[in-house]
Amino acid sequence: MSVMADYKVTFYPEGKSVEVPVDTTILRAAHEAGIRLDARCGGQGTCGACRVRVINGNVHLPPSGKLSLSDKKKGICLACLALVRGDLDVEVPFSSRLEPADLFEETGENSACGYVFSPGPLTEKFFLELPEPDKHDRLCDWERIRRHLRSRCELEGEFEIPLELLRCLPGLLRAAGWKVTVSLTRAPGYFVVTRIEAGDTSGENYGFCFDIGTTTISGQLVDLNARKPVSGMTVYNAQAAFGSDVISRIVHSQQSPGGLEQLRCAALEGVNRIAADLIKAAKLAKEDVGCVSFAGNTIMTHMLLGIEPKYIRREPYLPVVNELPYLTARESGICIAGSAPVYALPGVAGYAGGDLTAGVLACGMHRSGEVCLLIDVGTNGEIALGGSEFIVCAAASAGPAFEGSGVTCGMRAASGAIQKVSSPGRDGYEVNGDVAARGICGSGYIDLLAMLLREGIMDRNGRLKQEAPGVRPGAHGSEYLVCSSGGEDIVISEADIENLKRAKAAIYAAASALLKHVGMDFAGVSRVYISGGFGSCINVESAKEIGLLPALENKRFVFCGNTSLSGARSVLLSPQARGEAAEIASRMTYCELSLEPSYMEEYMAALFFPHTDLEGFTGGGERG
Amino acid sequence: MSVMADYKVTFYPEGKSVEVPVDTTILRAAHEAGIRLDARCGGQGTCGACRVRVINGNVHLPPSGKLSLSDKKKGICLACLALVRGDLDVEVPFSSRLEPADLFEETGENSACGYVFSPGPLTEKFFLELPEPDKHDRLCDWERIRRHLRSRCELEGEFEIPLELLRCLPGLLRAAGWKVTVSLTRAPGYFVVTRIEAGDTSGENYGFCFDIGTTTISGQLVDLNARKPVSGMTVYNAQAAFGSDVISRIVHSQQSPGGLEQLRCAALEGVNRIAADLIKAAKLAKEDVGCVSFAGNTIMTHMLLGIEPKYIRREPYLPVVNELPYLTARESGICIAGSAPVYALPGVAGYAGGDLTAGVLACGMHRSGEVCLLIDVGTNGEIALGGSEFIVCAAASAGPAFEGSGVTCGMRAASGAIQKVSSPGRDGYEVNGDVAARGICGSGYIDLLAMLLREGIMDRNGRLKQEAPGVRPGAHGSEYLVCSSGGEDIVISEADIENLKRAKAAIYAAASALLKHVGMDFAGVSRVYISGGFGSCINVESAKEIGLLPALENKRFVFCGNTSLSGARSVLLSPQARGEAAEIASRMTYCELSLEPSYMEEYMAALFFPHTDLEGFTGGGERG
Ligand code: FES
Ligand code: FES
Structure with a gap:
């Protein structure tokens, strides 16, 4: 598409071609060809994950320690370093690719811990049988709907309607014989009409919930009447092409012109791929999905919405926004009904996002009279500690090792x-x-x-x-x-073990330091909630043996699965959940561990299996 | 632009060309060339206003009684009937054109009658000197602004911000050293941030008010701080090309595919022409104008916003909407700051629109302890009667004769x-x-x-x-x-006199019938407010002599000028005016004169100069 298009690069086995200017990297060319390479280091030549084989043609290869002589003899190079200097044929091995979309079913309770919230979907449908106007009842169309919503549906407050819906209203009302279904959502202080359909469609009401993870994006299509997911799907977050962790992605957004927009599109593409696939599989149209909720860490949330995240990296680590204003699908670029509301779980700080709020909400610890600990074993290991009295939280940059990134196999x-x-x-x-x-x-x-x-x-x-x-x-x-x-x-490899050790040490140290911060230790924790993509099949004994989890009795551990997703699902289904999410975010206090003197000590001490202070450690709780 | 483009039509003296398919009318071709012909009858071949001269080329000319033999010999034809059958050269005489934009100054008091409303512009600016964040003050950017608005500006309630502004927020705040000016508007139940600027710009705050008339569109650029208009301008409503009255325009919207969209664009073009010219003359940028209000009859309001108006023509004459929801400039297509609010004066019924509400507001009759009469001598002569106790209103389809349309000169x-x-x-x-x-x-x-x-x-x-x-x-x-x-x-001509007689009869009869409806006569009216474009230079004696106005003493008449415009200006400047406008619209009751037995009698009796019942008429009040 470039005006300077010079060379044709063809990728195999697909046979897809793109034309790119001289000195474009093969990684960039692959991206343009729609081929997703695993570029975990963000294209800096340091992870070695983006290996491809040049079959034919002229490339310029800067030296790289990530390739052996035999690799080089085979024509293998790093896509992020190799520069196009002629027409090329390139083979992309399976191992260098981001996996294709992997559809799987995921269903669950309204709350990860079985708590059932009061019902009330984010977008509610009302079937209205409006009286036909005559010379004694001369209300205009829109006022006729509002009167009905007030008197028959007993809704109090102001009603708003987007101009585009108002434009279709008169024809629709008359074609439908004054029997229509109105979709309503509650914005702060007023109701918004988000859709009007002919006849009674109140039996069909759908929404999406998403977990926007650094490594993967998961989504569920939710039947808002049945109050359960219809189908679910997880895809890799295509932002991985710009770096495996949030920091390298922020660096990308700062260093490349249009970088933030690339990151926004990459995340949005995942969301929309899930949306399109699940909508198609359920034989729906995109207009049939009337609301979306999502949870993500603060940086993911910023990037998905195209909001500048770079100040989160700098003292005093401030996000632009923790509690997002009322948003529509159209504004955010999510391909469902344009006027549908997009509800983002509110975050607390730059490194304690809506995913943590969703986690607390899903495990229900904010209602507990005892002190609980929530550990999210994800790339940005977020941790919350507390109960109905207080909640503190912190972030442990565990890295993506436990999510399968940055380790050889x-x-x-x-x-x-x-x-x-x-x-x-x-x-x-x-x-x-x-x-x-x-x-x-x-x-x-x-x-x-x-x-x-x-x-x-x-x-x-x-x-x-x-x-x-x-x-x-x-x-x-x-x-x-x-x-x-x-x-x-x-x-x-020993390098893998080192990575995993650091990840487990970061998580364990963050939990210990947070406990110290409030003057407690693990023994005082009545329940440890574990969340994360793998959450439900982790072996507690093993986790305790390597020192990832504290040595508490087994029954204190509860595996909650992907609480970011289940928390997002809860807010989709219940005003109570939305209220509690706001309350959690507002009363959760963030503790910046890098400012806690004990954190580094704890971390260094945790860089052993299971821990340096074996006695102290195994004595820190009872064996299960 | 059409794929079937066949013939080239060139218009002189401009020399502008367009390519159109065979059998396109010259009127349509002129429209595409951007040449505005005066097509008062909406292109039905009955008004004779669209005369053009074909200099060269092949046209098909259906017979027309509007052309003399000598016209035909000169090559003169009606543009709305003539069909293109070959490449053409066409001359458009001055007399067949809609006048070019005619810039004039118009200034005035806040209220047409000198009443000064409590101040408070539709969009208010607040200069915020935000504390710079540090490790003890970690509020995110958006929350920092909200805290300040709540605590320092003492605003209570929810705040919303469009995503596009949130995206620019962090860079702007830091570049501006945390000193910014926030523009806020009050939507029902919450505040919306509509703009954020670096530094203190609170001294500069502008809005537009518009009167969307059937024949002309008037606008003023208003300095919201000085509380007065900076400049004003009136243009013809380009919808005239589709018919001179609202009914023929509705017919056009029903009969031509895309007709409603053409009408919307034609009205919007006038609004945006005024906006662009006044913004340029004031050396502002379009983002500097932060709000718009407008008043128009119900059909104009519908058409400007692209809302289907056709049901207003059919029993029971219902508009889609009387009180418009919260709208933005972006949605409505008005070229000022995209997030700026657009406030439409609320209407009452299909033939009693926001212009009448504006009129009542501007003349202040809704506050009067005595009974007043408001007569709008416009194309859609709207009339209101009452005071602080009650207000009834009605429409008299006077036609555009008093606005200079449909009469020879x-x-x-x-x-x-x-x-x-x-x-x-x-x-x-x-x-x-x-x-x-x-x-x-x-x-x-x-x-x-x-x-x-x-x-x-x-x-x-x-x-x-x-x-x-x-x-x-x-x-x-x-x-x-x-x-x-x-x-x-x-x-x-006698035909002109007939037109003018019908117009004055319609207005006089409507006022009489409305008085009868409430059991009164003219003698009981303490004040008659006259509004309309010419309002301030009309001669009362003459108007009484011809029977347009009742024979009351002169001091009872008050000329208010364009009250649609001054009412729109008031709501731009005052929350009190906005509140009163809503209250007026909700308590004004509409009387459908076609259902009043007395109306036809009154109308027939008024088809004389000054009136049939000369005695009864001159006895109906005191001579001034
Ligand atoms: S080495 Fe190429 S992306 Fe990491
Ligand atoms: S005669 Fe052509 S527009 Fe009226």
């Missing part, structure tokens, strides 16, 4: 993932789905680390014992061979 | 218009501006009729005396020569 909890490990050898692991193993997901890594520690294959520092069975020298230090599958070896 | 009150007539002969008339006479405006016609009646040149029926000086046979019956100017004769 990591993948998310999807088919082909090793999700459980009990012992070394063939029978010691369990694969998600009836397929060959192709990687390891978060719960698999937790089990694997615990097994390696238990079997003495790995020491408490995370170093592999050279002489232990399965351990061998790898490309980057020692590695342990979990299995061979389809000609590829699935391994965990 | 009619024009609006602009330069070149004969505006006063005292006696026959050269010294007997006065021309607006220092130019030669080129037509007669409403006040001129009233004087002229009174003079003709007084001098015995015209009888009480409106027939010209053949033997009287100045009377001669004309193209369509007898005519009276007022003067010759620049080679053209300015005349009034």
Whole structure:
């Protein structure tokens, strides 16, 4: 599309071509061709994930330590560094790709913990049988609807209607014989009509809820009458092409002209892909979906809406907005009914977002008379501590290791993932789905680390014992061979272990420091809620063995699954949930751990398996 | 632009060309070329106003009684009937054109009658000196603004902000050193931020008010701080190309595909032309204008906003909307700051619109302890009767004769218009501006009729005396020569007199019938407010002599000028005015005169100069 278009780059096996100017990176060209490469480091040449093979043509290759000589001989290069200098044929291996959309069903209770909120969808439908006007009843069309809503539906307050709906109103009312269904949503202080349909369609009312994660985006189509999800879907957040964590994405937004807009489009594309697929599968039209809610960390929320996030990175770490104003689908670019409301779960601070509010709401800890702890084992490990009296929260930058990013054979909890490990050898692991193993997901890594520690294959520092069975020298230090599958070896390297150790240390230290901040320790915590994509299949024993979770008795742990998503679903379905979400966000106080003197100590001490202070640690609670 | 483009039509003297398919009318082609023809009958071949001369080329000419043989010999034809059958050169004479925009100054008090409303512009500016955030004051940007508005500006309630403003917020706040000016408007139940500017711009705050008339559109740029208009301008409503009255325009909207959209664009073009010209003359940018109010009859209001008006024509004559919801400039297409509010004066019924509400508001009759009468001598003569106790209203379809349309030499009150007539002969008339006479405006016609009646040149029926000086046979019956100017004769024909007689009868009969409806007569009216474009220069004596106004003593008449415009200006400047406008619209009851048995009688009786029942008439009040 560029006016300077010079060279044609063709990607295989698809055979898709694009024309790009000289010195474009292959990563950029792939992006334009619609091929999603796994560019975890944001294209800085440091992660090595974007490997492609140049079959034909002229490229300029800056030197890179991420490639071996044999790689280079095969024509393998890093897409983010290689510059187009002629027409090219490029092969993109499976392992360098972001996975295609992975449709799966996910259903659940209204609240992750079984609490049922009072009903009342974000967009409500009212079937109106309006009296036909005559010379004794001369109300105009819009006032006729308002009178009916006030007198028959007993709604009090002001009503607003977008001009575009007013324009269709008279024809619709008369064609429908004055029997119409009005969709209404409550904005602060007034009602908005978001749709008017002929006849009685009040039996059909749908909404979407989304979890906008740094690594993945999950969505559900929700039947607002039945109060349950119809279908769900998770896709990778295509922002990964600009960096695997929020910070490298902010850097991208600052360094590339139009970078923020690229990030906005990348996230929005995921949301709209889910929306389109689920709408199609349910045989609906996009106008049939009358509301959306979403939860995400503060940076994701800013980026999805195109709001400048860069000040979150700088002292004093301020977002532009925690509690979003009333938004429409049209404004936000989400492809459902244009006038539909978009409700974002309110956040608390730059590093404690709407996803944490959703988590508290979903696990219900804000109603508890006892002190509870919520740990989100995600890329931005967010933590909340408290109950009905107080709630404090903090962020632990755990990194994406437990979500399968930044580790050699990591993948998310999807088919082909090793999700459980009990012992070394063939029978010691369990694969998600009836397929060959192709990687390891978060719960698999937790089990694997615990097994390696238990079997003495790995020491408490995370170093592999050279002489232990399965351990061998790898490309980057020692590695342990979990299995061979389809000609590829699935391994965990010492570098991977280091990454995972840091992630678990960050989470554990954040929880400890937060407890210290309020003068408590783990023993005083009556319940630990664990949320995250893998949340429901994690092995508590393993997690305690490696020191990710504190050594409390098992019954104190509750796995809540994706609470960001279930919290978003609750607000879609209940005004009570919306009220509680606002209340949670307003009374939750944020604790900046980098300013807590104890945090670094805690973190350093947690950089062992399970912990430096083994005594103190195992003594910190009762064994389950 | 059409894919079937066949023939090129060039209009002179401009030399503008368009390509149109075979059988397009020349009127349509002219419209596409941006040349505004005076098509008063809406292109039905009946008004004869759209005369053009074909210089070259092939046209198909249906027969028309509006053209003489000598016209035809000269190549003159009606643009609305002539069909393009080949490349054409067409000359458009001055007399067939809608006048170009005519800029004039108009200033005035806040209320037409000197009443000063409590101040408070529709969009208010607040200069905020926000405290810079630090580690002890971690409010996010948007919450920081809200806190300040609540605590310092003492505003209570919810605040909303459009996403587009939120997107610019962080950069702007920091670039401005946390000193910004926020524009706020009050929507029902909450505040909306409509603009944020760096520094203190609270000294500059502008809005527009408009009168959307059937024949003309007037607008003023208002300095909201000084509480007075900066400049004003009136243009013809380009909808005239689709018919001179509201009914023929509704017919157009029903019969032509896209007709309503054409009408919307035609009215909007006038509004935006005024807006652009006044903004430019004041050396402002369009973003500097932060609010708009407008008043118009119900059909104009519907058409300007693209809302289907056709049901207003059918029993039970219902508009889609009387009280418009909160609208933005962006939605309505008005070219000022996109998020600026657009406030439409609320109407009462299909034939009693926001212009009448504005009129009542401007003359202040709703506050009067005595009974007052408001007569709008416009195309849709609207009438209100009452005071603080009650207000009833009605519509008299007077037609556009008093606005200078539908009469041979009619024009609006602009330069070149004969505006006063005292006696026959050269010294007997006065021309607006220092130019030669080129037509007669409403006040001129009233004087002229009174003079003709007084001098015995015209009888009480409106027939010209053949033997009287100045009377001669004309193209369509007898005519009276007022003067010759620049080679053209300015005349009034018997057909013109008939039109004017019907107009005055409609207005007088409506007022009488409305009085009868409440059991009163003219004697009980303490004050008669006259509004309309010419309102301030009309001669009461003449109006009484011809029976347009009742024979009350002169001091009971108050001329208010364009109350639609001054009412719209008041709501722009005062929350009290906005409150009163809503109250007026809600308590004013509409009386459908076509259902009043007395109306037809009154109308028939008024079809004489001054009236059939001369005794009863002159006895109906005291002579002034
Ligand atoms: S090395 Fe290319 S994206 Fe990371
Ligand atoms: S005769 Fe052509 S517009 Fe009226």
